[in-house]
Amino acid sequence: MSTPLPSAWRNWSGLESASGLDVLVPADAAEIAAAVTRARAAGRTVKAAGTGHSFTGIATPRHVHLRPEGMRGIVAVDRDAMTVTALAGTQLKVLNAELARLGLSLHNMGDIAEQTLAGAISTGTHGTGGRAAGLAAQVVGLELVTGTGEVLRATATENPDVLDLARVGLGALGVLTTITFAVEPLFLLRAEEQPMSWTDALAAFDDLTAAHDHVDMYWFPHSDRMLTKRNTRMGTDLDGAAPLPRWRAWLDDDLLSNTVFGAQTAALNTTPRAIPAANRFASRLLGPRTYTDIAHKVFTTERRVVFREMEYALPRAAGLEALRECRTAFERSGLTVSFPVEIRVAPADDVPLSTSYDRDSLYLAFHTHRRADHRAYFALMESILRAHDGRPHWGKLHTLETADVAPLYPRLPDFLALRDRLDPDRVFTNAYLDRVLGG
């Protein structure tokens, strides 16, 4: 006898939850179409679930909840076109491992790989640097079930308007069933990690991002320390790999970055006055290191310490000034924060609802421990980010509503028109989509 599916849902950060759901695990597009048609006729909503890694309520279901477990795995590899098609519920870490076995790789990705492919592209998940930082910008085809139960295939030649807009679709246009990514031969990345002072890191920022393919920085509030990570593409000869010894990877990435950091930040919630000294200590624990490994092992790490996050994409030219303003405002505020601020960059892309649409971006991400109250900190930072025309990550906390979103996205009218066409009865809506897109 199979175990009954839980009718309740909670996201990774614990900020969003729902209960009394009608939970299904569809195995193909036909089963999804049937569920959508039934829900539409009954005036109910359908929400496709990823792994719940969005901090916002973008994935929060109301009535019918479609879980991803029945739609996983690679379905086609085209070595001439250099594309790979996978079922939409496949986790990124599974795709990465399968691609590596095939001698292939995605071009770029964010810093974890737990997400489903559909969940990751739908919120505009991105990494840093590269030719295409956002996963959605690497998508060349997809299939989805619309709000009228129709199964639509979208490529550059078939329904190209749907492909254009549904790459970052916010779960508002349909249930994705397959996604086709452009891929490239498996390649090595050399990672150089080095602590720097705030002043030196900001002074070197433009040179570092010009000299290295992927640059990521972490500033520890209450300290003058910036951890910098520069990744450089080393080609496709895998004999050049020099991964971290297992003990070092365990010490830095598991013990220090997860176990010790988790215990320390949890304890600091009860003694916030100790945070500044603890941050200065933490920023010194992770020393310089260099290693070379296949791309996805360098891009992604495990994050077991549960936190809350807000991230905005700023026009690249305004980004460092905004960061300086954030630090000044933070230091005047008297707030204490135990998690670092992450700084990344991305090239402009052509995905209409991507946070990097049509402009080079600098991303600033703010975090707090899950038991700390993030609200005053995020509100203070958000006022600065918004003053610089920042666009919030769709999956990370922010307070924007439709009227605020509209001026940031010139192609929003096209997106809303496609939503009217593909989901006229708003089968896919929820409170978050009502807030950012309107009803």
Ligand SMILES: Cc1cc2nc3c(=O)[nH]c(=O)nc-3n(C[C@H](O)[C@H](O)[C@H](O)COP(=O)(O)OP(=O)(O)OC[C@H]3O[C@@H](n4cnc5c(N)ncnc54)[C@H](O)[C@@H]3O)c2cc1C
């Ligand atoms: C620890 C951590 C690290 C992170 N690192 C990064 C990072 O480096 N860069 C970055 O940009 N973001 C990052 N994120 C954010 C994360 O990538 C996004 O929130 C992403 O959407 C999560 O994917 P998911 O599978 O959990 O999707 P969910 O959060 O479950 O869902 C997201 C959206 O996708 C929709 N969806 C899911 N499946 C389908 C489907 N089949 N069809 C249509 N819509 C669907 C959902 O309905 C919802 O609208 C991080 C989040 C966490 C918690």
